[in-house]
Amino acid sequence: MSCPAAGGELESARFSQIKNKSMISRRNFFFKTAVAAGVGVLRAAPRPLQGAEPIGQRSESPENIRGNTQTDRQAYPPGEPGKDYTPVITPNGSTLPYKVVAGVKVFHLIAEEVDHEFAPGLRAYCWGFNGQVHGPTIEAVEGDRVRIYVTNKLPENTSIHWHGLLVPSGMDGVAGLSQKSIKPGETYKYEFTLWQHGTHMYHSHCDDMTQIAFGLIGMFVIHPRAPAGPKVDRDFVLMSSEWRIDVGTRRPVPTEMTDFNVLTFNGRAFPGTDPLVAKYGDRVRIRFGNLSPMEHHPIHLHGYSWKITEMDGSRLPESAQQPGNTVLVAVGQTRAVEFIADNPGDWAMHCHMTHHTMNQMGHNGPNLIGVRPGSSDKKASKLVAGYMLMGESGQADMGEMGMPVPRNSIPMVGAPGKHGYIDMGGMFTVVKVRENLTSYDDPGWYENPPGTLASLASNDEFERDFGQIPETKPTENKMKTDYGNIDHVHMQNGS
Numbered sequence: 001m002s003c004p005a006a007g008g009e010l011e012s013a014r015f016s017q018i019k020n021k022s023m024i025s026r027r028n029f030f031f032k033t034a035v036a037a038g039v040g041v042l043r044a045a046p047r048p049l050q051g052a053e054p055i056g057q058r059s060e061s062p063e064n065i066r067g068n069t070q071t072d073r074q075a076y077p078p079g080e081p082g083k084d085y086t087p088v089i090t091p092n093g094s095t096l097p098y099k100v101v102a103g104v105k106v107f108h109l110i111a112e113e114v115d116h117e118f119a120p121g122l123r124a125y126c127w128g129f130n131g132q133v134h135g136p137t138i139e140a141v142e143g144d145r146v147r148i149y150v151t152n153k154l155p156e157n158t159s160i161h162w163h164g165l166l167v168p169s170g171m172d173g174v175a176g177l178s179q180k181s182i183k184p185g186e187t188y189k190y191e192f193t194l195w196q197h198g199t200h201m202y203h204s205h206c207d208d209m210t211q212i213a214f215g216l217i218g219m220f221v222i223h224p225r226a227p228a229g230p231k232v233d234r235d236f237v238l239m240s241s242e243w244r245i246d247v248g249t250r251r252p253v254p255t256e257m258t259d260f261n262v263l264t265f266n267g268r269a270f271p272g273t274d275p276l277v278a279k280y281g282d283r284v285r286i287r288f289g290n291l292s293p294m295e296h297h298p299i300h301l302h303g304y305s306w307k308i309t310e311m312d313g314s315r316l317p318e319s320a321q322q323p324g325n326t327v328l329v330a331v332g333q334t335r336a337v338e339f340i341a342d343n344p345g346d347w348a349m350h351c352h353m354t355h356h357t358m359n360q361m362g363h364n365g366p367n368l369i370g371v372r373p374g375s376s377d378k379k380a381s382k383l384v385a386g387y388m389l390m391g392e393s394g395q396a397d398m399g400e401m402g403m404p405v406p407r408n409s410i411p412m413v414g415a416p417g418k419h420g421y422i423d424m425g426g427m428f429t430v431v432k433v434r435e436n437l438t439s440y441d442d443p444g445w446y447e448n449p450p451g452t453l454a455s456l457a458s459n460d461e462f463e464r465d466f467g468q469i470p471e472t473k474p475t476e477n478k479m480k481t482d483y484g485n486i487d488h489v490h491m492q493n494g495s
Protein backbone atom coordinates (compact mmCIF):
# COMPACT_ATOMS: atom_id res chain seq x y z
CA MET A 1 0.00 0.00 0.00
CA SER A 2 3.00 2.27 -0.33
CA CYS A 3 1.87 3.75 -3.60
CA PRO A 4 -1.89 3.58 -3.90
CA ALA A 5 -2.18 6.60 -6.15
CA ALA A 6 0.17 5.17 -8.75
CA GLY A 7 -1.64 1.87 -8.62
CA GLY A 8 -4.95 3.60 -9.12
CA GLU A 9 -3.67 5.46 -12.12
CA LEU A 10 -2.40 2.28 -13.71
CA GLU A 11 -5.73 0.65 -13.23
CA SER A 12 -7.50 3.64 -14.69
CA ALA A 13 -5.26 3.69 -17.73
CA ARG A 14 -5.88 0.02 -18.34
CA PHE A 15 -9.61 0.40 -18.17
CA SER A 16 -9.45 3.48 -20.38
CA GLN A 17 -7.75 1.48 -23.06
CA ILE A 18 -10.20 -1.34 -22.82
CA LYS A 19 -13.07 1.08 -22.81
CA ASN A 20 -11.92 2.68 -26.00
CA LYS A 21 -11.91 -0.67 -27.68
CA SER A 22 -15.14 -2.07 -26.54
CA MET A 23 -16.82 -0.52 -23.56
CA ILE A 24 -20.03 1.25 -23.06
CA SER A 25 -19.44 4.83 -22.12
CA ARG A 26 -20.77 5.59 -18.66
CA ARG A 27 -21.95 8.92 -19.97
CA ASN A 28 -24.87 6.98 -21.33
CA PHE A 29 -25.91 5.52 -18.04
CA PHE A 30 -28.99 7.56 -17.43
CA PHE A 31 -30.73 4.51 -16.16
CA LYS A 32 -29.22 3.98 -12.80
CA THR A 33 -31.82 5.90 -10.94
CA ALA A 34 -34.64 4.84 -13.19
CA VAL A 35 -33.92 1.16 -12.60
CA ALA A 36 -33.41 1.67 -8.92
CA ALA A 37 -36.78 3.38 -8.74
CA GLY A 38 -38.38 0.48 -10.52
CA VAL A 39 -39.17 2.55 -13.60
CA GLY A 40 -36.81 0.75 -15.90
CA VAL A 41 -38.56 1.88 -19.06
CA LEU A 42 -36.68 5.06 -19.81
CA ARG A 43 -34.59 4.72 -22.88
CA ALA A 44 -32.12 7.21 -24.26
CA ALA A 45 -31.22 7.12 -27.91
CA PRO A 46 -28.13 4.93 -27.68
CA ARG A 47 -25.04 6.18 -29.39
CA PRO A 48 -22.85 3.74 -31.30
CA LEU A 49 -20.80 1.59 -28.99
CA GLN A 50 -18.20 -1.05 -29.72
CA GLY A 51 -16.58 -0.85 -33.12
CA ALA A 52 -18.15 2.51 -33.87
CA GLU A 53 -16.24 4.69 -31.45
CA PRO A 54 -13.36 6.57 -33.00
CA ILE A 55 -10.29 4.44 -32.49
CA GLY A 56 -7.65 6.10 -30.40
CA GLN A 57 -9.96 8.53 -28.69
CA ARG A 58 -9.15 7.97 -25.06
CA SER A 59 -11.44 8.72 -22.21
CA GLU A 60 -9.52 9.99 -19.22
CA SER A 61 -12.56 10.56 -17.05
CA PRO A 62 -12.69 8.31 -14.02
CA GLU A 63 -16.48 8.56 -14.34
CA ASN A 64 -16.20 6.38 -17.38
CA ILE A 65 -14.07 3.69 -15.85
CA ARG A 66 -15.01 3.40 -12.23
CA GLY A 67 -17.08 0.60 -10.92
CA ASN A 68 -16.50 -2.54 -12.92
CA THR A 69 -17.02 -4.49 -9.76
CA GLN A 70 -19.48 -6.93 -8.32
CA THR A 71 -21.51 -4.19 -6.71
CA ASP A 72 -21.76 -2.06 -9.81
CA ARG A 73 -25.37 -1.60 -10.82
CA GLN A 74 -24.99 1.06 -13.44
CA ALA A 75 -26.24 -1.16 -16.17
CA TYR A 76 -28.73 -0.50 -18.91
CA PRO A 77 -32.25 -1.84 -18.50
CA PRO A 78 -32.39 -5.48 -19.63
CA GLY A 79 -32.28 -5.78 -23.43
CA GLU A 80 -35.36 -7.37 -24.91
CA PRO A 81 -35.50 -9.97 -27.68
CA GLY A 82 -37.18 -8.73 -30.86
CA LYS A 83 -36.70 -5.13 -29.73
CA ASP A 84 -33.05 -4.78 -28.83
CA TYR A 85 -31.86 -7.81 -30.77
CA THR A 86 -32.78 -10.58 -33.18
CA PRO A 87 -32.42 -13.79 -31.18
CA VAL A 88 -29.82 -16.30 -32.31
CA ILE A 89 -30.64 -19.79 -33.52
CA THR A 90 -28.71 -22.70 -32.04
CA PRO A 91 -29.34 -25.66 -34.36
CA ASN A 92 -29.95 -28.83 -32.35
CA GLY A 93 -29.75 -26.72 -29.22
CA SER A 94 -31.59 -24.01 -27.35
CA THR A 95 -31.25 -20.64 -25.69
CA LEU A 96 -31.10 -20.49 -21.91
CA PRO A 97 -34.25 -18.84 -20.53
CA TYR A 98 -33.92 -16.01 -18.05
CA LYS A 99 -36.07 -13.91 -15.81
CA VAL A 100 -35.61 -10.30 -14.82
CA VAL A 101 -35.36 -9.56 -11.11
CA ALA A 102 -35.00 -5.89 -10.19
CA GLY A 103 -33.38 -5.03 -13.50
CA VAL A 104 -30.98 -8.01 -13.47
CA LYS A 105 -31.22 -10.89 -15.93
CA VAL A 106 -31.12 -14.09 -13.90
CA PHE A 107 -30.04 -17.41 -15.40
CA HIS A 108 -29.61 -20.91 -13.99
CA LEU A 109 -27.14 -23.46 -15.34
CA ILE A 110 -27.22 -26.99 -14.00
CA ALA A 111 -24.10 -29.05 -14.68
CA GLU A 112 -25.10 -32.71 -14.86
CA GLU A 113 -24.71 -36.02 -16.60
CA VAL A 114 -26.72 -36.28 -19.81
CA ASP A 115 -27.58 -39.36 -21.88
CA HIS A 116 -26.82 -37.65 -25.15
CA GLU A 117 -27.59 -38.69 -28.72
CA PHE A 118 -24.87 -37.67 -31.21
CA ALA A 119 -26.79 -39.00 -34.22
CA PRO A 120 -29.43 -41.67 -34.58
CA GLY A 121 -27.66 -44.83 -33.43
CA LEU A 122 -25.07 -43.37 -31.09
CA ARG A 123 -25.65 -42.29 -27.52
CA ALA A 124 -23.21 -41.74 -24.68
CA TYR A 125 -23.23 -40.55 -21.10
CA CYS A 126 -21.79 -37.07 -21.37
CA TRP A 127 -21.71 -34.08 -19.09
CA GLY A 128 -23.74 -31.05 -20.10
CA PHE A 129 -25.98 -28.32 -18.77
CA ASN A 130 -29.71 -28.37 -18.15
CA GLY A 131 -30.17 -31.79 -19.70
CA GLN A 132 -28.43 -31.05 -22.95
CA VAL A 133 -25.07 -31.27 -24.68
CA HIS A 134 -23.73 -28.71 -25.06
CA GLY A 135 -25.13 -26.19 -22.65
CA PRO A 136 -27.85 -23.85 -23.90
CA THR A 137 -26.68 -20.63 -25.54
CA ILE A 138 -26.66 -17.73 -23.12
CA GLU A 139 -27.89 -14.64 -24.89
CA ALA A 140 -27.88 -11.10 -23.53
CA VAL A 141 -27.32 -7.51 -24.53
CA GLU A 142 -24.40 -5.20 -23.98
CA GLY A 143 -25.02 -3.25 -20.81
CA ASP A 144 -27.16 -5.98 -19.26
CA ARG A 145 -26.49 -6.87 -15.67
CA VAL A 146 -26.58 -10.69 -15.40
CA ARG A 147 -26.68 -13.08 -12.46
CA ILE A 148 -25.94 -16.68 -13.35
CA TYR A 149 -26.52 -19.44 -10.82
CA VAL A 150 -24.55 -22.65 -11.39
CA THR A 151 -25.71 -25.82 -9.67
CA ASN A 152 -23.30 -28.75 -9.61
CA LYS A 153 -25.03 -32.11 -10.06
CA LEU A 154 -21.83 -33.80 -11.23
CA PRO A 155 -19.93 -36.38 -9.18
CA GLU A 156 -16.94 -34.01 -8.85
CA ASN A 157 -16.20 -30.34 -8.32
CA THR A 158 -16.69 -27.92 -11.14
CA SER A 159 -16.48 -24.20 -11.95
CA ILE A 160 -17.56 -22.09 -14.92
CA HIS A 161 -15.35 -19.73 -16.86
CA TRP A 162 -16.92 -17.02 -19.07
CA HIS A 163 -14.59 -17.32 -22.02
CA GLY A 164 -13.87 -13.95 -23.62
CA LEU A 165 -15.95 -11.92 -21.20
CA LEU A 166 -14.37 -8.95 -19.48
CA VAL A 167 -15.48 -9.70 -15.95
CA PRO A 168 -14.05 -8.93 -12.53
CA SER A 169 -11.24 -11.34 -11.64
CA GLY A 170 -13.27 -13.10 -8.99
CA MET A 171 -15.99 -13.91 -11.54
CA ASP A 172 -13.61 -15.50 -14.03
CA GLY A 173 -14.27 -19.04 -12.86
CA VAL A 174 -10.83 -20.65 -12.71
CA ALA A 175 -11.16 -23.10 -9.83
CA GLY A 176 -8.60 -22.40 -7.14
CA LEU A 177 -7.35 -19.21 -8.81
CA SER A 178 -10.46 -17.08 -9.16
CA GLN A 179 -12.77 -18.82 -6.72
CA LYS A 180 -13.37 -21.98 -4.74
CA SER A 181 -14.52 -24.86 -6.90
CA ILE A 182 -18.21 -25.73 -6.77
CA LYS A 183 -18.68 -28.98 -4.91
CA PRO A 184 -21.30 -31.54 -5.88
CA GLY A 185 -24.65 -30.33 -4.56
CA GLU A 186 -23.58 -26.71 -4.27
CA THR A 187 -24.93 -23.74 -6.21
CA TYR A 188 -22.69 -20.78 -6.92
CA LYS A 189 -23.66 -17.35 -8.10
CA TYR A 190 -21.86 -15.23 -10.65
CA GLU A 191 -22.88 -11.64 -11.21
CA PHE A 192 -21.46 -9.04 -13.53
CA THR A 193 -22.35 -6.42 -16.12
CA LEU A 194 -21.67 -7.09 -19.77
CA TRP A 195 -19.43 -4.25 -20.92
CA GLN A 196 -18.89 -5.57 -24.43
CA HIS A 197 -20.70 -7.38 -27.21
CA GLY A 198 -19.84 -10.28 -29.44
CA THR A 199 -19.63 -14.06 -29.68
CA HIS A 200 -18.18 -15.67 -26.60
CA MET A 201 -18.31 -19.03 -24.81
CA TYR A 202 -18.49 -20.63 -21.41
CA HIS A 203 -16.93 -23.82 -20.15
CA SER A 204 -15.82 -25.69 -17.11
CA HIS A 205 -12.49 -24.55 -15.71
CA CYS A 206 -12.10 -27.35 -13.19
CA ASP A 207 -10.64 -30.72 -14.20
CA ASP A 208 -10.75 -29.15 -17.65
CA MET A 209 -9.42 -32.14 -19.54
CA THR A 210 -12.23 -34.37 -18.32
CA GLN A 211 -15.03 -31.86 -18.16
CA ILE A 212 -14.46 -30.27 -21.56
CA ALA A 213 -14.00 -33.69 -23.17
CA PHE A 214 -17.31 -34.68 -21.59
CA GLY A 215 -19.10 -31.67 -23.06
CA LEU A 216 -19.33 -28.95 -20.38
CA ILE A 217 -19.18 -26.09 -22.86
CA GLY A 218 -21.61 -23.59 -24.38
CA MET A 219 -21.88 -20.34 -26.32
CA PHE A 220 -22.40 -16.88 -24.79
CA VAL A 221 -23.69 -14.28 -27.24
CA ILE A 222 -23.88 -10.61 -26.31
CA HIS A 223 -25.73 -8.39 -28.74
CA PRO A 224 -24.68 -4.77 -29.16
CA ARG A 225 -26.89 -2.19 -27.46
CA ALA A 226 -26.76 -0.05 -30.59
CA PRO A 227 -26.38 -1.58 -34.07
CA ALA A 228 -22.80 -2.60 -34.79
CA GLY A 229 -23.32 -3.54 -38.40
CA PRO A 230 -26.12 -4.33 -40.83
CA LYS A 231 -29.08 -6.10 -39.22
CA VAL A 232 -29.01 -9.83 -39.85
CA ASP A 233 -32.10 -11.93 -40.58
CA ARG A 234 -30.65 -15.27 -39.54
CA ASP A 235 -28.10 -15.48 -36.75
CA PHE A 236 -26.79 -19.01 -36.19
CA VAL A 237 -24.55 -20.36 -33.43
CA LEU A 238 -22.36 -23.43 -34.02
CA MET A 239 -20.02 -24.89 -31.41
CA SER A 240 -17.43 -27.38 -32.63
CA SER A 241 -16.19 -30.25 -30.53
CA GLU A 242 -14.63 -33.68 -30.83
CA TRP A 243 -14.90 -36.88 -28.88
CA ARG A 244 -13.37 -40.30 -28.56
CA ILE A 245 -16.09 -42.87 -28.02
CA ASP A 246 -14.90 -46.42 -28.51
CA VAL A 247 -17.33 -48.58 -30.42
CA GLY A 248 -19.42 -50.54 -27.99
CA THR A 249 -18.93 -48.13 -25.08
CA ARG A 250 -21.16 -45.39 -23.74
CA ARG A 251 -18.64 -42.91 -22.32
CA PRO A 252 -16.31 -40.48 -24.03
CA VAL A 253 -12.61 -41.08 -23.29
CA PRO A 254 -11.36 -37.98 -21.47
CA THR A 255 -7.68 -38.90 -21.78
CA GLU A 256 -7.69 -38.96 -25.58
CA MET A 257 -5.13 -36.59 -27.11
CA THR A 258 -5.13 -37.25 -30.83
CA ASP A 259 -7.50 -39.92 -31.99
CA PHE A 260 -11.01 -38.45 -31.94
CA ASN A 261 -13.71 -40.40 -33.74
CA VAL A 262 -16.89 -38.38 -33.21
CA LEU A 263 -16.78 -34.81 -34.52
CA THR A 264 -19.67 -32.49 -33.79
CA PHE A 265 -21.44 -29.19 -34.42
CA ASN A 266 -23.53 -28.35 -31.37
CA GLY A 267 -22.99 -31.85 -30.01
CA ARG A 268 -24.30 -33.61 -33.11
CA ALA A 269 -22.58 -35.56 -35.90
CA PHE A 270 -24.03 -35.65 -39.42
CA PRO A 271 -26.62 -36.98 -40.23
CA GLY A 272 -27.74 -35.81 -36.78
CA THR A 273 -27.13 -32.11 -37.54
CA ASP A 274 -30.10 -29.87 -38.32
CA PRO A 275 -29.77 -27.77 -41.50
CA LEU A 276 -29.31 -24.00 -41.36
CA VAL A 277 -32.27 -22.61 -43.31
CA ALA A 278 -32.33 -19.15 -44.89
CA LYS A 279 -34.58 -17.31 -47.30
CA TYR A 280 -33.18 -15.95 -50.55
CA GLY A 281 -31.91 -12.46 -49.79
CA ASP A 282 -31.54 -12.93 -46.04
CA ARG A 283 -28.45 -11.54 -44.42
CA VAL A 284 -27.01 -14.51 -42.55
CA ARG A 285 -24.52 -14.55 -39.71
CA ILE A 286 -22.91 -17.73 -38.46
CA ARG A 287 -21.07 -17.58 -35.17
CA PHE A 288 -18.51 -20.36 -34.81
CA GLY A 289 -16.94 -21.37 -31.53
CA ASN A 290 -14.45 -24.15 -30.92
CA LEU A 291 -13.95 -25.76 -27.54
CA SER A 292 -12.70 -29.10 -28.82
CA PRO A 293 -10.20 -30.66 -26.46
CA MET A 294 -7.33 -30.51 -28.96
CA GLU A 295 -7.99 -29.65 -32.56
CA HIS A 296 -8.61 -26.58 -34.69
CA HIS A 297 -11.27 -26.70 -37.36
CA PRO A 298 -11.20 -24.97 -40.77
CA ILE A 299 -14.91 -24.55 -41.45
CA HIS A 300 -15.81 -24.32 -45.10
CA LEU A 301 -19.07 -23.25 -46.77
CA HIS A 302 -19.90 -24.14 -50.36
CA GLY A 303 -21.56 -21.76 -52.79
CA TYR A 304 -20.68 -18.52 -51.01
CA SER A 305 -18.04 -16.00 -50.22
CA TRP A 306 -18.53 -14.65 -46.74
CA LYS A 307 -16.85 -11.94 -44.74
CA ILE A 308 -15.29 -12.56 -41.37
CA THR A 309 -16.94 -9.86 -39.29
CA GLU A 310 -15.87 -10.79 -35.80
CA MET A 311 -12.83 -12.37 -34.15
CA ASP A 312 -12.98 -13.61 -30.57
CA GLY A 313 -16.00 -11.44 -29.95
CA SER A 314 -14.66 -8.18 -31.35
CA ARG A 315 -16.41 -6.77 -34.39
CA LEU A 316 -14.01 -5.89 -37.18
CA PRO A 317 -14.26 -2.57 -38.96
CA GLU A 318 -15.51 -3.10 -42.49
CA SER A 319 -12.09 -2.48 -44.02
CA ALA A 320 -10.69 -5.43 -42.02
CA GLN A 321 -13.46 -7.92 -42.77
CA GLN A 322 -11.62 -10.61 -44.70
CA PRO A 323 -13.53 -12.32 -47.47
CA GLY A 324 -13.34 -16.09 -47.78
CA ASN A 325 -15.14 -19.39 -47.70
CA THR A 326 -13.10 -21.20 -45.05
CA VAL A 327 -12.43 -19.88 -41.59
CA LEU A 328 -10.00 -21.51 -39.20
CA VAL A 329 -11.51 -21.68 -35.75
CA ALA A 330 -8.76 -22.66 -33.37
CA VAL A 331 -9.43 -24.20 -29.98
CA GLY A 332 -10.62 -21.41 -27.72
CA GLN A 333 -11.52 -19.07 -30.58
CA THR A 334 -14.76 -17.68 -31.93
CA ARG A 335 -15.29 -16.30 -35.41
CA ALA A 336 -18.43 -14.77 -36.94
CA VAL A 337 -19.04 -14.64 -40.67
CA GLU A 338 -21.76 -12.89 -42.63
CA PHE A 339 -23.11 -13.22 -46.15
CA ILE A 340 -26.21 -12.50 -48.19
CA ALA A 341 -28.09 -15.71 -49.01
CA ASP A 342 -28.25 -14.99 -52.74
CA ASN A 343 -27.47 -18.46 -54.10
CA PRO A 344 -30.39 -20.85 -53.59
CA GLY A 345 -29.54 -24.50 -53.04
CA ASP A 346 -28.35 -27.13 -50.59
CA TRP A 347 -24.85 -26.13 -49.58
CA ALA A 348 -22.46 -28.28 -47.62
CA MET A 349 -20.80 -26.63 -44.65
CA HIS A 350 -18.19 -28.65 -42.84
CA CYS A 351 -14.80 -28.85 -41.25
CA HIS A 352 -12.35 -29.42 -44.08
CA MET A 353 -10.17 -31.88 -42.20
CA THR A 354 -11.28 -35.06 -43.91
CA HIS A 355 -11.18 -37.10 -40.73
CA HIS A 356 -13.51 -34.57 -39.16
CA THR A 357 -16.26 -35.46 -41.64
CA MET A 358 -16.09 -39.17 -40.88
CA ASN A 359 -18.11 -40.96 -38.33
CA GLN A 360 -17.02 -43.35 -35.67
CA MET A 361 -15.83 -46.37 -37.62
CA GLY A 362 -13.97 -44.62 -40.41
CA HIS A 363 -10.75 -43.72 -38.66
CA ASN A 364 -8.74 -46.82 -37.96
CA GLY A 365 -9.55 -49.37 -40.61
CA PRO A 366 -6.84 -51.34 -42.42
CA ASN A 367 -5.86 -49.96 -45.82
CA LEU A 368 -7.38 -52.40 -48.30
CA ILE A 369 -7.48 -50.15 -51.35
CA GLY A 370 -6.09 -52.05 -54.34
CA VAL A 371 -6.20 -55.38 -52.51
CA ARG A 372 -7.77 -58.28 -54.38
CA PRO A 373 -9.28 -60.61 -51.85
CA GLY A 374 -8.70 -63.65 -54.06
CA SER A 375 -9.49 -66.78 -52.12
CA SER A 376 -9.17 -65.09 -48.74
CA ASP A 377 -12.85 -64.17 -48.57
CA LYS A 378 -13.86 -67.80 -48.91
CA LYS A 379 -11.33 -68.97 -46.34
CA ALA A 380 -12.34 -66.33 -43.84
CA SER A 381 -16.04 -66.89 -44.32
CA LYS A 382 -15.54 -70.46 -43.10
CA LEU A 383 -14.29 -69.04 -39.82
CA VAL A 384 -16.52 -65.96 -39.54
CA ALA A 385 -20.15 -66.21 -40.58
CA GLY A 386 -21.11 -63.53 -43.10
CA TYR A 387 -17.51 -62.38 -43.54
CA MET A 388 -16.90 -60.16 -46.55
CA LEU A 389 -13.86 -58.08 -47.34
CA MET A 390 -14.79 -54.45 -47.95
CA GLY A 391 -12.92 -51.30 -48.82
CA GLU A 392 -10.80 -52.61 -51.72
CA SER A 393 -11.95 -49.82 -54.02
CA GLY A 394 -12.37 -47.01 -51.50
CA GLN A 395 -14.32 -46.54 -48.32
CA ALA A 396 -17.59 -45.01 -49.45
CA ASP A 397 -19.38 -48.37 -49.74
CA MET A 398 -19.07 -48.94 -46.06
CA GLY A 399 -21.80 -46.52 -45.18
CA GLU A 400 -23.91 -46.95 -48.27
CA MET A 401 -24.17 -50.72 -48.14
CA GLY A 402 -25.80 -50.39 -44.78
CA MET A 403 -23.63 -53.14 -43.38
CA PRO A 404 -24.59 -54.14 -39.89
CA VAL A 405 -22.69 -52.15 -37.27
CA PRO A 406 -22.16 -52.89 -33.60
CA ARG A 407 -24.87 -51.74 -31.24
CA ASN A 408 -24.62 -48.09 -30.24
CA SER A 409 -22.26 -46.95 -32.97
CA ILE A 410 -22.52 -44.85 -36.10
CA PRO A 411 -20.90 -46.34 -39.18
CA MET A 412 -18.14 -44.71 -41.13
CA VAL A 413 -20.12 -42.15 -43.01
CA GLY A 414 -23.25 -40.45 -43.98
CA ALA A 415 -26.86 -40.69 -44.92
CA PRO A 416 -29.09 -40.94 -47.98
CA GLY A 417 -29.49 -37.64 -49.87
CA LYS A 418 -31.61 -36.50 -52.77
CA HIS A 419 -29.15 -37.74 -55.38
CA GLY A 420 -27.77 -40.81 -53.64
CA TYR A 421 -25.73 -41.53 -50.57
CA ILE A 422 -23.96 -38.59 -48.88
CA ASP A 423 -20.71 -40.11 -47.67
CA MET A 424 -19.95 -37.37 -45.19
CA GLY A 425 -20.39 -37.48 -41.44
CA GLY A 426 -19.09 -35.76 -38.34
CA MET A 427 -18.69 -32.00 -38.42
CA PHE A 428 -20.90 -31.55 -41.45
CA THR A 429 -24.20 -29.77 -41.96
CA VAL A 430 -26.24 -28.27 -44.80
CA VAL A 431 -27.08 -24.61 -45.39
CA LYS A 432 -30.41 -24.57 -47.22
CA VAL A 433 -31.25 -21.38 -49.08
CA ARG A 434 -34.63 -21.11 -50.77
CA GLU A 435 -36.81 -18.62 -52.56
CA ASN A 436 -40.44 -18.33 -51.44
CA LEU A 437 -40.03 -19.85 -47.99
CA THR A 438 -43.05 -19.53 -45.74
CA SER A 439 -41.26 -20.83 -42.66
CA TYR A 440 -37.75 -21.67 -41.57
CA ASP A 441 -38.59 -25.33 -41.05
CA ASP A 442 -36.45 -27.80 -42.99
CA PRO A 443 -37.68 -27.33 -46.58
CA GLY A 444 -36.43 -30.76 -47.72
CA TRP A 445 -33.97 -31.25 -50.56
CA TYR A 446 -33.35 -28.59 -53.18
CA GLU A 447 -35.15 -28.89 -56.51
CA ASN A 448 -32.54 -28.03 -59.12
CA PRO A 449 -33.84 -25.76 -61.88
CA PRO A 450 -33.54 -27.28 -65.37
CA GLY A 451 -30.03 -27.16 -66.74
CA THR A 452 -28.36 -26.67 -63.35
CA LEU A 453 -27.70 -30.27 -62.30
CA ALA A 454 -24.58 -32.26 -63.20
CA SER A 455 -25.65 -35.24 -65.29
CA LEU A 456 -24.34 -38.25 -67.13
CA ALA A 457 -22.61 -37.20 -70.37
CA SER A 458 -23.45 -39.12 -73.50
CA ASN A 459 -20.79 -40.38 -75.90
CA ASP A 460 -22.37 -38.18 -78.56
CA GLU A 461 -21.91 -35.07 -76.48
CA PHE A 462 -18.33 -35.95 -75.63
CA GLU A 463 -17.54 -36.74 -79.26
CA ARG A 464 -19.07 -33.45 -80.36
CA ASP A 465 -16.68 -31.55 -78.06
CA PHE A 466 -13.53 -33.71 -78.20
CA GLY A 467 -13.83 -35.59 -81.50
CA GLN A 468 -13.67 -39.02 -79.86
CA ILE A 469 -15.49 -41.01 -77.26
CA PRO A 470 -13.93 -41.09 -73.76
CA GLU A 471 -11.58 -43.85 -72.63
CA THR A 472 -13.19 -45.09 -69.39
CA LYS A 473 -11.21 -48.16 -68.33
CA PRO A 474 -10.17 -47.69 -64.67
CA THR A 475 -6.58 -46.55 -64.42
CA GLU A 476 -5.66 -48.21 -61.12
CA ASN A 477 -4.27 -51.78 -61.27
CA LYS A 478 -0.62 -51.02 -61.42
CA MET A 479 0.26 -52.82 -58.21
CA LYS A 480 -2.50 -55.36 -57.89
CA THR A 481 -1.61 -58.35 -55.79
CA ASP A 482 -3.63 -61.39 -54.97
CA TYR A 483 -3.57 -61.61 -51.22
CA GLY A 484 -4.51 -65.25 -51.13
CA ASN A 485 -3.79 -65.44 -47.47
CA ILE A 486 -5.97 -63.26 -45.23
CA ASP A 487 -3.10 -62.99 -42.74
CA HIS A 488 -1.31 -60.66 -45.11
CA VAL A 489 -4.20 -58.26 -45.09
CA HIS A 490 -4.16 -58.03 -41.34
CA MET A 491 -0.39 -57.72 -41.19
CA GLN A 492 -0.64 -54.52 -43.23
CA ASN A 493 -2.30 -52.89 -40.33
CA GLY A 494 -0.01 -54.46 -37.79
CA SER A 495 -2.84 -56.31 -36.15
Ligand SMILES: [Cu+2]
Pocket residue numbers: 295296297298351352353356427
Ligand atom coordinates in the same frame (compact mmCIF):
# COMPACT_ATOMS: atom_id res chain seq x y z
CU1 LIG B 1 -12.09 -30.20 -37.91
